[in-house]
Amino acid sequence: MCGIHLIVQTKAVSTAQGLDKALALMLDAAQHRGKDGQGQWATSEPLPIALGHNLLQIADIHPFNRQPIQSDDGRYVLAFNGQIYNHHQLRQALPPRDWQSQSDAETLLYHLAHKGAKGLESLAGMYALIYYDRQTQRLLIAQDPWQMKPLYYAQTPTHLLFSSEIQSLLASGLMPRQLNEAAIPHYLQYRYAPHPQTFYQGVYAWQGAAYFSLFEQRFEALNHGSQCASETDHPAPMPLQEAVLRHLPAAVPTGLMLSGGVDSSLLALSVAQVRPSGGMLAFSLQITDSQQLSDDFRYATVIARACRMPLVEVRASAKALEASFEAIIGHTDSPIADIAAFSTYWIAETAARQGVYVLWSGAGADELLGGYRRHQWYAQYHQWKPWSHWAAAVARKVLPRRWQQYSRARRQALGLQANPVYTMQTLCALSSPLVYSTNTLTPEPQRFDLKGFLQMEQQHYLPYDILRLNDQMAMRHSVELRMPYLDTAFTEWAQCLSNRYLCQNPAKWPLKQALIQLSSSLGTSIGQRPKQGFGLPIGQYMRQAPLFWKQYFDNPQAAIFKYVPYGAVAQQWQAHQRGQADFSTELLSVALLAVWIQQRFG
Structure with a gap:
């Protein structure tokens, strides 16, 4: 992973600070995103532009990896953060040339030069990129469809700025630091800022892909990403092995965040199939002061031993949380009220100390396949309407208030309403928010079955909670997080599962079936284990x-x-x-x- 930064001076300014100084400040503020160097590129025609890059070398240790990089003729310039897993196939489809490296950045540069924005459709990976065509004087700014790699921007009267981190935007000195109070009610209800807003006035989360014309100084949005054209009750074999093989190559030591649950255990077993001799470290959280979560580490130990993965224990406790609570919050661009952020921070910190700079995560499986308890509740609610919300209304009237308030699960179950959109939002929100937001989760779903609920989760909770905190916590230690369940082939397969298939089978049934088959030799029923979650007993x-x-x-x-x-x-x-x-x-x-x-x- 890396950090990318852009400054475009859209109007003349009377300031002593040039773009080179502002860009240097942005690069320094994001130094943790790339411990292997910094790069800058600038031009003054037709407008002053400065492009910067923090380098973290993961796949191909080669001088040509240093960015921004230019095409041979100087027409195209690229700064790119992420990993393109199918870049070897893309390279083979390009006209013959004298390649300087095996870098995916070099492949991406010429792939976009050859196909333009249409080339985004064939990328399989996680990325945020800024691509400049000096001849047309247009910038292409794009993010992968799942927003695995963050990108933020701000537009002032005199400058347009982009960066992988908000703190780098602010460090430039070209924009004010002002709290966006309007984001707070939404945060207190849903645990994160309402996209595309952030907690800073004038700073926004980038989404999708667009051209920016320097001449016209306006954005032109591009269609990006795709939905399944035809859903099926009888899916093809799950392409997880394909995703695993694409994510394996790395020139640095690799590890796996192993919770002992279905998602990470299946990844471990899948890796063991193609690497039976081991070679990947497993990192697991050991809660030392809570019997409630002690089984997680026990299951992780069983899986790691079966997969010949050395298991690194990451100890966590109430005292550890108290000692690091404020320091870890200090590393966040924006607050996200998810206790899993602290677990992720500690695991990434331990991995970096072990010399491991690539970590695999099971993120995305729950949102694609309905793995959370609220997904099962909503499926039952949708199946039994109007009786389900009628029963909830009766329960709210007759059951003692103390019983209703005892747990978040009860409060959510009793929050079912006649309106399916309101019910979705209630299940996604904190069950007793201290402030209610007037900002709903938009865009609202176009369908109201379980698939519609999952699509809403994929548009909101996944990118703005799970993926944001994963990136912030791991990159603080210069650790790249890879998420095989968000691989292009796997997500295309999952999105074509019909609503009937998801509702008629247990949660994440394809993953549990695969886990049962792969772990049968262990003599354990880990595939049937109830979901525990990845967090702390806060x-x-x-x-x-x-x-x-x-x-x-x-x-x-x-x-x-x-x-x-x-x-x-x-x-x-x-x-x-x-x-x-x-x-x-x-x-x-x-x-x-x-x-x-x-x-x-x-």
């Missing part, structure tokens, strides 16, 4: 160490209570401490935001 920790957590909730004059009602937070804290309800996620969202605002804005 509710337990808040009750065990009330003094640590209370500091974020007990001062009504704190800056956070300008945006969150102090009384409502106090009530949730008291109910949680008394064991009357589990408000740990709601309280975590407040604590995290309080620290983040204090760190960024004082």
Whole structure:
């Protein structure tokens, strides 16, 4: 992985700071994204442009990997972050030339020169790229359809800026640092900012692909990504092995985040099929102070031993969380109220210390195949309408309020409504948000069955929670995260599964079938193991160490209570401490935001 940066001066300015200085500041702010060097390219015609790149060498250790890179004739310039897994096939389809390296960046440069924006359709990988055609004076700015690699932009009266990280945009000195208060209600309801907004005024998350004309100074959006043309009840064999083979090549040591659950265990077994002698390290979280999650590590140990993967234990505890809570928040571009961010940070930190700079993750499987409990609830809700929401309405009236409030699961189950879109949003949101947002999850789904719900998850929760926190936490340690379940072939296969197929079979049934078959020799029923999740027992920790957590909730004059009602937070804290309800996620969202605002804005 790398970092990419762009500055376009759209109007004349009377400032002593040139673009080279601003770009240098952006590169320095993103140094953790590329420990292997920095590169710059600039021109003054027709407008001043500066393009920068932080280099992290993963696949082909070669001087030509240094970016930005130019075509032989100087017409095309590319800065690229990510990995193109099918670049060897793309290279074979190009006209013969004297290639300088085996780099996917060199392939991508000439692939786009040959096919233009249409060439994006044939890319299999994760990427964010900025591609400049000096002859047409147009920039092509594009991201992979799943947004695995982030890209942010800001447009001021005098400059257009792009970067892999928000902090680099701000470091340029070309734009103000102002809190976007409008993002806070949405965050407190859904745990992340409403896209394309961020927590900074004037800074937006890039989506899709577009041309930017320097002459006209406007964007021209391009169609990017595709949906399945025909869904099936009888799918072809799952192409996971193909995805695994595409993700394997790397010139640096590789590891796997192994939770012991279905997704990561199946990846481990799939790797073992093609690499029976081992060669990949497994990293697993060991919760040292919670019996509740101790089985995760036990299952991970069984799988790692069967796959001949040395298992590296990453120890986690309440004390470890307290010691690093504010420091880890300080590394985030924007707050995301997901406790899994801390687990990911610790695993990536441990991997980097072991010299491992590529980690595999099982991200994406749940959102593609309906792996969360809320997906199963929604499938039942959709099947039994109107009885399901009628039963929920009756339960809300007759059951004791204390029983209803006891757990997030109960609160969500009792939140079923007649309107399917509202029900989807209720299941995605925190069950007892402290502030309700007027921003709904848009665009709204075009269908209201389980497939429609999964498509909404793929457009919102997956890119703006899971993939954002994965990138921020791993890249802080210069670690590339690869996600085989988001491989092009696998996602195309998964998106063609019919709603009937998903509803008639257990959650993630294709993965569980494959896991049962591959693990049969182990004598374990790991394929039937209930979903545990990848996180920490934050509710337990808040009750065990009330003094640590209370500091974020007990001062009504704190800056956070300008945006969150102090009384409502106090009530949730008291109910949680008394064991009357589990408000740990709601309280975590407040604590995290309080620290983040204090760190960024004082």
